[in-house]
Amino acid sequence: MNLDYNNPITLWVCVDCIMHAASGECGSCHSSQGHDREPLNKIDYRSSAMGLTQGEHECDDPENPNYECDCETVTFSLSQCQGCGSYLHGERHAMTEWLVKD
Numbered sequence: 054m055n056l057d058y059n060n061p062i063t064l065w066v067c068v069d070c071i072m073h074a075a076s077g078e079c080g081s082c083h084s085s086q087g088h089d090r091e092p093l094n095k096i097d098y099r100s101s102a103m104g105l106t107q108g109e110h111e112c113d114d115p116e117n118p119n120y121e122c123d124c125e126t127v128t129f130s131l132s133q134c135q136g137c138g139s140y141l142h143g144e145r146h147a148m149t150e151w152l153v154k155d
Contacts, residue, residue: 054099056151061106064096065127065145070136074103074148090137101150109149 072079073092081088104125112122125147133140136148 055154056100057154058151060152061109062150062152063105063109064101064135064148064150065130065132066093066096066136066148067134067139067141068144068146069139070096070134071103071146071148074098074101074136088137089139089141090134093136095138096136096148096150097153100153101148103146103148105147106149109147 066074069079069081069088070092079088079092110122110124112124127145129143130145131142132145134145
């Protein structure tokens with residue numbers, strides 16, 4: 054698979070999706086209600102990664118290379134999750150996806 058690393062796409066995903074990307078499961082996996090939507094069903098996990106690319110960060114601090122920021126998290130959003138399509142409100146976390154070259 055050839056990926057186009059020159060044109061990354063930032064996606065904003067819900068807590069369930071980011072937890073599935075990180076560990077393969079989330080808190081909803083073990084609840085009686087389950088998931089609102091199947092986590093990461095709209096993302097090709099082989100061409101995506103958690104977080105933003107360095108060029109997308111709005112908080113770069115060249116004086117302190119160990120600076121930790123929170124620009125990869127939106128604390129409350131009304132927008133649809135781009136990972137699973139859920140309309141449940143809440144946090145959104147950044148993921149980066151690269152398109153497959155032809």
